[in-house]
Amino acid sequence: MTKGERLYEGKAKIVYITDDPDLLLIHFKDDATAFNGQKKGTISDKGVLNARISAALFRYLAEHGVANHFVDLPSEREMVARRLSIVPLEVVVRNVAAGSLAKRLGLAEGTRLARTVLEFYYKRDDLGDPLVNEYHIRALDLATPEEVAQLAATSLRVNDLLAAHLKPRRLELIDFKLEFGRTRDGQILLGDEISPDTCRFWDTETGERLDKDRFRRDLGGVEEAYQEVWRRIAG
Amino acid sequence: MTKGERLYEGKAKIVYITDDPDLLLIHFKDDATAFNGQKKGTISDKGVLNARISAALFRYLAEHGVANHFVDLPSEREMVARRLSIVPLEVVVRNVAAGSLAKRLGLAEGTRLARTVLEFYYKRDDLGDPLVNEYHIRALDLATPEEVAQLAATSLRVNDLLAAHLKPRRLELIDFKLEFGRTRDGQILLGDEISPDTCRFWDTETGERLDKDRFRRDLGGVEEAYQEVWRRIAG
Numbered sequence: 277m278t279k280g281e282r283l284y285e286g287k288a289k290i291v292y293i294t295d296d297p298d299l300l301l302i303h304f305k306d307d308a309t310a311f312n313g314q315k316k317g318t319i320s321d322k323g324v325l326n327a328r329i330s331a332a333l334f335r336y337l338a339e340h341g342v343a344n345h346f347v348d349l350p351s352e353r354e355m356v357a358r359r360l361s362i363v364p365l366e367v368v369v370r371n372v373a374a375g376s377l378a379k380r381l382g383l384a385e386g387t388r389l390a391r392t393v394l395e396f397y398y399k400r401d402d403l404g405d406p407l408v409n410e411y412h413i414r415a416l417d418l419a420t421p422e423e424v425a426q427l428a429a430t431s432l433r434v435n436d437l438l439a440a441h442l443k444p445r446r447l448e449l450i451d452f453k454l455e456f457g458r459t460r461d462g463q464i465l466l467g468d469e470i471s472p473d474t475c476r477f478w479d480t481e482t483g484e485r486l487d488k489d490r491f492r493r494d495l496g497g498v499e500e501a502y503q504e505v506w507r508r509i510a511g
Numbered sequence: 512m513t514k515g516e517r518l519y520e521g522k523a524k525i526v527y528i529t530d531d532p533d534l535l536l537i538h539f540k541d542d543a544t545a546f547n548g549q550k551k552g553t554i555s556d557k558g559v560l561n562a563r564i565s566a567a568l569f570r571y572l573a574e575h576g577v578a579n580h581f582v583d584l585p586s587e588r589e590m591v592a593r594r595l596s597i598v599p600l601e602v603v604v605r606n607v608a609a610g611s612l613a614k615r616l617g618l619a620e621g622t623r624l625a626r627t628v629l630e631f632y633y634k635r636d637d638l639g640d641p642l643v644n645e646y647h648i649r650a651l652d653l654a655t656p657e658e659v660a661q662l663a664a665t666s667l668r669v670n671d672l673l674a675a676h677l678k679p680r681r682l683e684l685i686d687f688k689l690e691f692g693r694t695r696d697g698q699i700l701l702g703d704e705i706s707p708d709t710c711r712f713w714d715t716e717t718g719e720r721l722d723k724d725r726f727r728r729d730l731g732g733v734e735e736a737y738q739e740v741w742r743r744i745a746g
Contacts (some may be wrong), residue, residue, distance in 0.1 A: 364526045380641045381651065393646040398616065409644050411628040416616065502690065 277301075277356065287313065288326070289472055294356075300349060302355045304330075307351065310474070310492040312404050319491060323353045325502045326471035331469040331489025332353060332509050333438065339438050342430060344466035345457065360467050366397040366405060366420050367431045370451035371439065374476055375489070377451070386483070392435060394428055399455075426464055427456055434466070443480065445508040450476035472505050512536075512591065515720045523561070524706055529591075532616065533695065534582060543708070545727040547639050553621075554726060558588045558739045562708035566590060567671065567744050568705040571673055576673050577665060579701035582693065595692025596703050599653050601632040602662050603639060604670045605686035609711055610724070612686070621718070627670060629663055635688075662691055667702070678715065685711035705741040709739050 279301050281295040286483060301342040304323035309316050311318040336345030370393040373383035378391065379481040396403045408416075410424055419427065419463060431454050452475035455468035463482040468474065479486060486501040515528040525538040539558035544551050561586060569581030580592040593656065605628040608618040626698050630727060632640045648654055654662065666689050674684040685709035690703035703709065707722040714721060721736040 360576065367597050380638065380649065381643075382635060382638050388617065389650045390652065391646065391650045393650050395644060396647070400617060407644075408616075409630060409642075411626065411630070412616065415624045415626045415628050426683055 279333045288323075289469070293359075293445045298359050300359045304353045304355070304359055304469070308338050308488065308491050308498075310488065312401065315492065317491060319502065320499050322473070322474055322499075322502055324468055326473055327353050327355055329471045329495075329506055329509055330469040333441075334466075336441055337434060337437060337466065337470075341464070342434055342437065342466060347348070357467070358459060358465060360459060360465055361455045362399070362455060362467065363423065363427070363464070364399040365408075365413065365427065366399055367427050367455070367456070368395040368397065368451060369431050369435045369454070371396070371435070372448070372450045372476075372478075374450050392432065394431060396427075423464060430454075430456075430464075430466065438470070438475075442477070442509075445511065446456075446480045447477040447486065447505065447508055448480045452476070472502050477505055524704070528594075529648040533534065535592050538703070539588045539590070543623075543723065543733075544728050545723065547636065550727065552726060554737065555734050557708070557734075557737055560741045562588055562590055562646055563699060563703040563710055564737075564741055564744055566704045569701075571676055572669060572672060572701065572705075577669055577672065577701060577738075578698070583608055590738075592702070592739050593694060595694060595700055596635070597690060597692045597702065598658065598662070600643075600648065600668045600691070601634055601688060602689045602691070603630040603632065604628070604632070604666050604689070606674065607683075607685045607711075607713075608668070609685050627667065629666060631659075631662075646693070658699060662689075665691075665699075665701065673705070673710075677712065677744075682712040682721065682740065682743055683715045685713055687711070698725045699741070707737050712738045712740055 277299060278295045283293050284291045284292060287309045288305055288307060288481040290389060292301040294301055294475060302477055304327040304470060306318045306322045331346060331349040334344045337344055343362055347356040352507045370377055373388060374385050377383045398406050398408045413419055413424055454466060456464050457467045458464055472501050475487060477486045486505050490498045490501050512534060513530045515524060515530060518528050521527045522544045523540055523542060527536040529536055539562040541553045541555060549731045566584040569741060570578060571609045580595055582591040582593060605612055606624060608622040609620050613620045631643050633643045635639060636706055644673045645659055645728045648659055670680055679685050689701060691699050693699055710722060712721045721740050725733045725736050
């Protein structure tokens, strides 16, 4: 497989085509952004750690029946993945109120939710990725009702699997964001990454934040947190 | 029935208890607010017109099987209504993109939606009435899944009934907000009001706005618009 032209550069990743039309090469950058790009910085080795963490979690999910785009990790920052046409939705699953949810619903940060919350956001940077419901999704033709049901069911299953996997590793899964895409034959696969950039992980005992909130909120120890998550997942 | 103590004063209405524990008296004020109370004013005779318009539309809906709190209109600003314990949700139904939806989804004001959109907002002035989905509603225990399904089905039925009723009256129903409440025996009834304060009505031919947007956006002719809506609904 040969790396081809750059297809797309996002905030944290660069995506290259390859000589296989069904495969992409995803390069994980150290660049960090927050608050819809208003805050920018670099987290040393983030790309390497997020590639490793994502690869490990994608492998684990595939072993447990959650089809995803991960294929291989041929170098420390580069992931080979199935080429998907992205569904323009972010699916967020929340077990504990934190970040925007806590603020929006007037809940204290750290409040355990009586029920798991699932949210769809419309992937539109220019609109600040607004929260949408199933009616908006239909009106904008972003996904079919069957696809929406599949995204919801898969995301809740990922929540159960990841929470169970991470708890013995002393990581509490507070919330996370998933993205999905369609293969050329219309199959929906989990895509993007699963990392401290896209999940909130809190130490199960101390409640210490081991995720991008350390960067967002200038808490210090950002690199160390990403390394610690990798240590616990690899261990 | 005797008017009793003031139970609650809202932005546009004052609610009094009566000597009948199942009935309330709702006084419609001329006060107008917009943008979650940031803009304030008075619209002459608004209370009288909104009471009349609401009474007419509640009667029409009741005749078509939509149970609601309306009982009588004993004076020009006072409505007798069934006493409800309010469900803390606003249900918004939209046929055409306008206001916050147009802005949030990046649609041009006036775009007909490919599908009717239904939205739930959490009634919390201090939080700016945030958009919520069915998972938030469950996590916050605002309504049961059965109640949510009933609110959605009733609201879509109200949309069909009102749109059909208003079209021959040269009023296009762009969007509207409903509130619901529970009677003492647990029945859910449509409550609040149905008026140019809570609906967007556009003239079917000219597209002229005949609703609170004239106040929100300083378009002038505010009183005349409310009078015109009443004339068309009464006629």
